[in-house]
Amino acid sequence: MSKAQDLWAALKPYRDRRIVATFGLGMSSGFPLTFVISLLGIWLSRENVSKADVGLFALITTFYTWKFLWSPAIDRLPLGPITRLFGQRRGWLFTIQAVMAVCIFAVAGLEPSTQLYSVAVLCAAIAFLSASQDIVIDAYRIEIIDDREEQGYSAAAYVFGYRTANYIAGVGVLLIANYYGWALAISLLPLLLLPGFLAALFIGEPKARDESDFLAEERQSNSKMPRVLERLREAVWLPFKEFSRRDYWLLVLLFILLFKAGDAVTAIMTGPLIVEMGFSDLDIATANKTVGFITLMVGVGLGAVLYKRIGIYPALLFTGILMMLTNLGFAWLSMGATEGWRLAVTIGFENFATGLGTTVVIAYYAGLCNANFTATQFALMSSLGNQARTILGAPSGYVAEAVGWVEFFLYATAVALPGLILLFILWKKDVGTGNLATGDGKADI
Template identity: 55%
Template sequence: MTRAFSDWLKGLAPYAEKPVLATFLLGMSSGFPLTLVISLTGIWLSRFGVSKETVGIFALATTPYAWKFLWSPAIDRVPLGFLSRYFGRRRAWLVLIQAGLAVAILYLSVLDPAVDTVLIGFVVLAVGFLSASQDTVIDAYRIEVLPKDRLGHGASMVAFGYRAGNLIAGYGVLRVAESAGWSVAIALLVLLLLPGLVAVIWVGEPAHKEDPLLVRDQSLIAKAKGLEKVRLTLHEAVVLPFVEFTHRRDWLLILLFIFLFKAGDAIAAIMTGPLMVDLQFTEGEMANANKLVGTIALWVGIALGAVLYRVAGVYRSLALSGILMMVTNLVFAWLATRGHDVFALAVTIGSENFATGLGTTVVIAYLSSLCNLSFTATQYALLSSLASQARAIMGTFSGVLAENLGWVSFFLFSTLAAVPGLIMLLLLWRRSVGVEQETGQG
């Protein structure tokens, strides 16, 4: 018993280390823009009478999360002049992107949904682009600054921070909007950029490691001239990260699983805000149930996700979290049958947050473990982009589906949409793909 307790305390010790603590702050700045894009915008527009079909189209603002791997090579390899010389490569990109986010959010805050719907769409898309770019930098920084044996702890802490950013943004905006209006509430979101900036100043620039493939390419670049030098530079930035990944066993199966795993959640997520508005919940009720009550369930889910990943291993933990996330869509269908029931809303959001917290920790640790440290930004961007593809593609049609199917049938459909991802997980598990990442076989 004493030894087990000692081992448990040793397992908690890394959470007090500076790089691990910093991932919490990075997660806060990474998490809040998605809440603005996928949840708060839907509530804001619905409150001003914008149709569900139009709100559904706003899911296109999540497209940059799905395609960020296209410009991630630039973030991985391109220096930013004096910013890079002063801050270092990773931190320079973060400073630049956060400045753009601040401008976009402040501009969004002065627009009127009743007359500026199209313009709001473009600005929210810009927020999505900048947020996806910020995620690319933060993910690369997090993986590079943490030792390999701290990736699980970092996954848990960045998930805590990410969801803290979600909750602070969601609860805070709804509360402020109720008393001071939506313009002030949205403008105050720029304050959530500060934790990430503080984190990278506190920890510093990570050391950069070079894969043998990269070292060989760089030696060729040094000798080349003219167009050949440009070609080799593009090959280094764009091609090599993908070449390295395709050398792995069953790499196509891995990518297909990542694409399908959260399909059901992708369809449902964009419509949870309009559902609550349709059920006539007030901003205060949504704030208390949707963000405040769900906080406890979320923290428990994230904490158990780290334990589950360590004890059960990759595939068992992915399977359990995937099943739970699928079941929470059924709970939303139940909420639709209950009507304006604050207790039912709290139960629904509590269930969703618990499953999301569990799944987020496991998925972050899994994707991080797949990255080669020489190509961190590009490879993690590719993997996380695939995870977002279903949200961008399927979420676009969610408003039309909800309008035509009705709320109960819509959430039943979103539940079934999760099944293909679980089938792909079973295939990977049976073929023992990535079993070397398993942390708790037995």
């Protein structure tokens, strides 16, 4: 088989209808975060809301960090007739999307300058619903894929859709707002819920997974417990108990926390660096919206191929080293002239590595999930993975001011090393995702 045929065979899974559906789910999942993090600040600023008040709106993003707290309810709690009609996953998805659409329509009709409190409440509700939708979609897209090796393609399609919606929402809302006003621009955002809705409607509810030995044993040992308490225990406690029975589970969680630490530290300070160097808005737009977007998408697509061809730990190692090296790229940028091509190269390299890494990491999380507790365990891992951005990213500005740009990005490179060391340890101990998902609960670290 030629290399071209080999590559074509590697890309064939993208034609699977379940993988295509995952793209639509990613679109529905991606646009609310763009609204909450980016568009909301621009809209409020245009409406003469003070910088101090705009800054406070950042607090609503904490819903994304702590979504694992209510994920057990979404994982196990039925919604009565809605669940009977659509199933557990789709019932929650359709309900959340309907309520989110109402909240977006409502906030679009408000005037931030005179109704700021109402805007804040509705935006907090949108962020909460967005994080809740992520819980459902993560579980749904994992459960509709039977072959664990195809999880890489599912992750890639999800990120494709997610980033596409980011781009459409970011550019589309600004263009429509410029010509027709913010009310119309924001009120059109719920249209991006349709791809996910239609995908889930078309694919149907995931097949019920077989009861694991762990869950069967727990139900047997607690058979005399009242039904309400038993369901509550299964929803809240058992996902964490099951994970804690696995070999080296604490080491795995520590790895998840630290793996993207260097990338998280750098991401906070790339904006200030670019502005301080004097790059124009056109340079930034070209680097981010064209070169950066294209290289990100290429990285996302190749990440699935990498995951399937070389295995999870080699893929994690390759992407981890690549993401670490992108920090040195920003050090190189800071030492040279303010030239657009240098910015494009740096952003392009960084986005390519991010695309590869995001796909592989999402597939890794999926492989760690027990089929009986998908939503809760994936929410726990994704929330933990985002903690590094908050914990290590917060003081990054002080570090940059104290040591300078080159030294800061060398520091960010060093921050990535502990995660790679933990990766080597897990690899050496052969802590595979398949073993973890069916662990017998012997030794931890």
